[in-house]
Amino acid sequence: MPILEIRGLKKSFGNLKVLRGIDLTVESGERIAIIGGSGCGKSVFLRSIELLEIPDEGKIFIDGDEITAKDVNIDIIRRKMGMVWQRFNLFSHMNVMENLCLAPVKLLKMNPQEAKEKAMILLEQVGLTTKAYEYPGYLSGGQQQRIAICRTLMMNPKVILFDEPTSALDPTMVGEVLAVIRTLAKQDLTMLIVTHEMNFAREVATRVLFFADGEIYEQGTPKEIFDNPKRAKTIAFINKQKYFSYEINERQFDLPKMQGGIQTFAEKYGLNARKTNRLQLCCEELIYEMLNNSCTGDDIKILLDITYSELDNKIKINFSCAGKSYNPLEKSIDEDIDEADLGAMILHNLSKDYSHEYVDGVNKITFRLT
Amino acid sequence: MEFTDIIYKVFIKDGSWLTILNGLRVTVEISALSLLFGTLLGAIICYFRVGKITLLKMIAKAYIAIIRGSPVLMLLMLLFYGVFAKTGLSPIFVAVITFSLHTAAHVAELLRSSLMALDKGQAEAARTLGFSAFQTFKLITFPQIIRIAKPVYTSTAINLIQWTSVVGYVTITDLTRVINNTASRTMQPMITIIGGMLIYLLISYITYRLFDLSDRKQKTNSGE
Numbered sequence: 001m002p003i004l005e006i007r008g009l010k011k012s013f014g015n016l017k018v019l020r021g022i023d024l025t026v027e028s029g030e031r032i033a034i035i036g037g038s039g040c041g042k043s044v045f046l047r048s049i050e051l052l053e054i055p056d057e058g059k060i061f062i063d064g065d066e067i068t069a070k071d072v073n074i075d076i077i078r079r080k081m082g083m084v085w086q087r088f089n090l091f092s093h094m095n096v097m098e099n100l101c102l103a104p105v106k107l108l109k110m111n112p113q114e115a116k117e118k119a120m121i122l123l124e125q126v127g128l129t130t131k132a133y134e135y136p137g138y139l140s141g142g143q144q145q146r147i148a149i150c151r152t153l154m155m156n157p158k159v160i161l162f163d164e165p166t167s168a169l170d171p172t173m174v175g176e177v178l179a180v181i182r183t184l185a186k187q188d189l190t191m192l193i194v195t196h197e198m199n200f201a202r203e204v205a206t207r208v209l210f211f212a213d214g215e216i217y218e219q220g221t222p223k224e225i226f227d228n229p230k231r232a233k234t235i236a237f238i239n240k241q242k243y244f245s246y247e248i249n250e251r252q253f254d255l256p257k258m259q260g261g262i263q264t265f266a267e268k269y270g271l272n273a274r275k276t277n278r279l280q281l282c283c284e285e286l287i288y289e290m291l292n293n294s295c296t297g298d299d300i301k302i303l304l305d306i307t308y309s310e311l312d313n314k315i316k317i318n319f320s321c322a323g324k325s326y327n328p329l330e331k332s333i334d335e336d337i338d339e340a341d342l343g344a345m346i347l348h349n350l351s352k353d354y355s356h357e358y359v360d361g362v363n364k365i366t367f368r369l370t
Numbered sequence: 371m372e373f374t375d376i377i378y379k380v381f382i383k384d385g386s387w388l389t390i391l392n393g394l395r396v397t398v399e400i401s402a403l404s405l406l407f408g409t410l411l412g413a414i415i416c417y418f419r420v421g422k423i424t425l426l427k428m429i430a431k432a433y434i435a436i437i438r439g440s441p442v443l444m445l446l447m448l449l450f451y452g453v454f455a456k457t458g459l460s461p462i463f464v465a466v467i468t469f470s471l472h473t474a475a476h477v478a479e480l481l482r483s484s485l486m487a488l489d490k491g492q493a494e495a496a497r498t499l500g501f502s503a504f505q506t507f508k509l510i511t512f513p514q515i516i517r518i519a520k521p522v523y524t525s526t527a528i529n530l531i532q533w534t535s536v537v538g539y540v541t542i543t544d545l546t547r548v549i550n551n552t553a554s555r556t557m558q559p560m561i562t563i564i565g566g567m568l569i570y571l572l573i574s575y576i577t578y579r580l581f582d583l584s585d586r587k588q589k590t591n592s593g594e
Binding site for chain 2: 075155
C-alpha cells in the first residue's frame with residue numbers, strides 16, 4: 001500500500017488556480033524533491049497534504065486513511081505526518097525539551113521520563129544536547145531548524161514534509177541542516193522536500209517533481225530531471241534561463257523604451273556593460289535591417305526574444321519578422337562595405353550559430369551573442 | 371505648628387486614617403472588580419470583533435469606537451443619573467458597571483492587537499503535530515497572547531485605577547473624595563493632596579510589581 005496517495009488535487013485562491021489537478025503516489029521509503037519557480041504551488045501542495053489548506057477537489061490518503069474524508073478525525077491522521085517549516089515554528093514560550101516532549105506526552109501519552117530520554121537521543125544525533133533547556137529565541141536559525149526536525153521525529157511520523165527547510169537560513173547554516181536531513185535519508189524515512197537547493201535534491205532524492213503552473217509538469221529520477229530534462233519549462237528552470245521579449249507593431253517604434261527594457265533585464269541578471277551594449281546594438285541593427293528590407297507598408301509584426309542562461313552565461317536571440325523573405329547576412333561581408341551595410345557588418349561580427357529561415361511569410365532568425 | 375503635628379492632624383487625628391483606609395478600600399474594590407469583569411467582557415468583544423459573523427463584528431466595532439471615544443466620566447454620569455437613575459442600584463455597583471464597560475473596550479483592542487502580533491506558524495505547527503484546535507489554543511496561542519499583552523495590560527490596569535478617581539461625582543466616597551474632604555476639613559491642601567497622590571502611586575507600584583512578579587516566574591521556569 002502506498003504511504004501517500006493524492007488524486008486530482010485542486011486548489012484555488014479566488015480566481016487564482018494554484019493547484020490544477022495533482023496526482024501522486026508515494027511508496028514507503030521514497031524521498032521526493034519538489035522543485036519549481038516561485039508561486040508554482042509547491043508550498044500550497046505540501047500544506048494541502050496536511051490539510052492546512054482545504055482542497056477544492058481531490059482526495060488525499062495517508063497510509064490508507066483519507067484525510068479529506070468527511071467526519072474523519074484529522075488530528076489522528078496528522079500524527080502520521082511530520083512537517084518541517086521554513087520558519088522553524090518552534091514554540092517560543094517553551095524550552096527545547098518542552099518543545100520536543102509536548103506532543104508525545106500529551107497526544108501519545110508517552111511517559112514524560114521516556115519522552116525526555118528519547119528527546120536526548122535525538123538531540124545527540126543532531127549535536128544539540130547542550131541546548132536542551134534553552135529557549136528557541138536564544139538559538140541560531142540552523143539550531144532551531146535541527147530541533148524542529150527532532151520535534152517531528154518525536155512523533156515517529158511515517159512521512160515527513162519539508163517546506164523549504166533552508167530558505168530562511170543564512171548561507172553558513174544551510175549545511176548543518178542539510179546534513180541532518182541527509183542522515184534521515186539514510187534511515188529510509190519517507191520524505192517530501194520542497195527545496196531550492198538543487199545539488200541537495202539531486203543527491204538525496206529518489207524522485208524529483210518539477211512543478212509548474214500548478215501541476216506536476218515533469219517528474220523523474222534526479223538524473224533525468226537535472227541532466228536531461230525533456231520539456232521546455234523544465235529545461236528553462238534547470239538551466240536558469242531568463243527571458244526578455246519585445247514586440248514591435250509600427251515603423252516608428254519606441255527605440256529608447258526597448259533599449260531601456262534590455263538594459264533593465266541585463267542589470268537584473270548581472271550582464272556586464274560590454275555584453276549589454278552588444279546586445280542592444282545587435283537588436284537595434286537587426287530591427288532596422290528588417291524594417292528597411294523585409295517589411296512593406298505599415299503593417300509591422302516583429303517579435304524579439306532574448307534568452308539568457310545563467311548556468312553557462314550565454315545569450316540567445318530569437319527574432320521573427322513578418323514580410324518579404326530577407327536574410328541580412330546573405331551578402332558576403334568580405335567585399336568592400338559601404339555605409340548601408342554597416343548594420344549587417346555589426347551583426348556578422350557579433351553573432352554566432354546564425355540561422356535564417358523563411359516560413360509562411362515570416363523570417364525567423366536565431367543566433368547567439370559572441 | 372511643626373510638620374509632624376500637621377501630619378498627625380491630617381492623617382491620624384480623630385480616626386482620619388480609618389476614613390482614608392475606607393476610601394482606599396472603595397477605590398481598590400471598584401478597580402479590581404472592573405478589571406475582572408472588563409477583561410472577561412473585553413475577551414468576548416474581541417472574539418466578536420475578529421470573528422466571522424458580520425453583525426457581531428459591526429456591533430463590536432461600534433462599541434469599541436463609542437466607549438473609547440467618549441470620556442468615562444460622561445459614561446458614569448449617563449448610567450448613574452440616566453439609565454439606572456430609578457433602579458436604586460448602589461453607586462458603587464454602577465461605577466463597577468461603568469468601568470467594566472470602559473476597560474472592556476480597551477482590553478478588546480489590546481487582545482486584538484496581540485492576536486495580530488501572534489506568530490500563526492506556531493499554531494499551525496501544533497496542528498500538524500496532531501493537536502486539536504482547542505488544545506492548540508490552550509497550549510500555544512493562549513500563553514503567547516498573555517505574554518504579548520501583558521505590558522500593555524499592566525498599564526491599562528494602572529490607568530483604570532487613576533480613572534476611578536472620578537467616582538466622587540456620583541456620591542461615592544473613594545480615596546480621592548476622602549482626600550478632598552480631609553483637605554477642606556484640615557485646611558492643609560498641600561500636605562493632604564500630596565499624601566493622597568503618594569497613596570495612588572503606591573497602589574500603582576504594587577499593581578506593577580504584581581504583574582512583573584508573574585513575569586519573572588515564567589522566566590525562571592527555563593532551567594530545571
